[in-house]
Amino acid sequence: MAGLYYLIRTAWWAVPEDPKASFVGQTIIVTGSNTGIGLEAAAKFVALDASRVILAVRSIGKGDEAVRLIKSRCPGTTCKIEVWELDMASYASIQSFATRVGRDLHRLDVVILNAGVFMASPVISAYGWEQTLQVNTLSTTLLALLLLPHLRRLRTPDQKDPPVLELVSSGTHLNARLSMEEQQTEGSILEHFNPCKPFSGRRQYSMCKLFTMAALASLAKAGAGDPKVRVVSVCPGVCSSDLARGYDSALATFGKWLFALLFMRTAEQGSRTLVSGTLLGDEARGCFWQHDEIQP
Numbered sequence: 001m002a003g004l005y006y007l008i009r010t011a012w013w014a015v016p017e018d019p020k021a022s023f024v025g026q027t028i029i030v031t032g033s034n035t036g037i038g039l040e041a042a043a044k045f046v047a048l049d050a051s052r053v054i055l056a057v058r059s060i061g062k063g064d065e066a067v068r069l070i071k072s073r074c075p076g077t078t079c080k081i082e083v084w085e086l087d088m089a090s091y092a093s094i095q096s097f098a099t100r101v102g103r104d105l106h107r108l109d110v111v112i113l114n115a116g117v118f119m120a121s122p123v124i125s126a127y128g129w130e131q132t133l134q135v136n137t138l139s140t141t142l143l144a145l146l147l148l149p150h151l152r153r154l155r156t157p158d159q160k161d162p163p164v165l166e167l168v169s170s171g172t173h174l175n176a177r178l179s180m181e182e183q184q185t186e187g188s189i190l191e192h193f194n195p196c197k198p199f200s201g202r203r204q205y206s207m208c209k210l211f212t213m214a215a216l217a218s219l220a221k222a223g224a225g226d227p228k229v230r231v232v233s234v235c236p237g238v239c240s241s242d243l244a245r246g247y248d249s250a251l252a253t254f255g256k257w258l259f260a261l262l263f264m265r266t267a268e269q270g271s272r273t274l275v276s277g278t279l280l281g282d283e284a285r286g287c288f289w290q291h292d293e294i295q296p
Helices: 002-012 036-047 060-073 091-104 131-153 171-175 201-222 250-263 267-279
Strands: 027-031 052-057 080-085 110-113 164-168 230-235 288-290 293-295
Touching (some): 027 036, 036 052, 036 060, 036 267, 052 060, 110 131, 110 267, 131 164, 164 201, 171 201, 201 230
Parallel strands (some): 027 110, 052 080, 110 164, 230 288
Antiparallel strands (some): 288 293
8 A cells, every 4th residue: 555655646746846947058968868758858958958969869760750859849949959879788889879979079968878678578688688687787887987987078167067977767776675595696696687587577677776776876986086977866756658668468558558547657757857866966976866855
């Protein structure tokens, strides 16, 4: 009952405030931004007068569709909206993207690492890792490490606040638990979940978010140097999006529709947290932003 009350409260009453800050002059990157909360966040940055918004997506065609949608919702915008290719399942693509950032940008204010997956069944990546672990933890951490130096180097004299590196996490990491047997596992705990048997998509997702929060601690320390980069983690809440598209049976589709109707925030409501997470002060460095509050 407590879980049901939590879902109802966050979907209907504890909806995040819609940020109204100005992003004039700023260059912003949002990964996984052709759909869902990533798309909505990119649209908000455009509406809030950002100068340049880069949609980092796997499909250029879908990215172009997203640009057309954003422009139709923000008529008259002068923001330069671009689509850059980024496949989070490919180290080569991640490295190429980071190289392009360093080569083609002259300013970088905000990076939001939003791209993620929620697999219904185990799929092994080209590198031998289960796909949820690959994309949500390993690839996201790699991209964060590669972009951190660029956020420092591309800071301009007129930037009043430190640049922001934001990891989109999930409150499900708070429910992640390791059994006594798993705590005593020899070797890498990552290997144990590659994939965990029997496979549970929900547990795998929460564990990957827990691992990402562990990476956040190190990234925040790395960002504390000079010049400073503010590294934060945010949770948009349980939102209606394409994240669980792998659950595509007729029954699962109906269940997702009904669950979204009753218990989920909209993608737009969830995206408010992505935007507001970039506006926090230094007290939020290395912290977890959820429901418009810095969580313990």
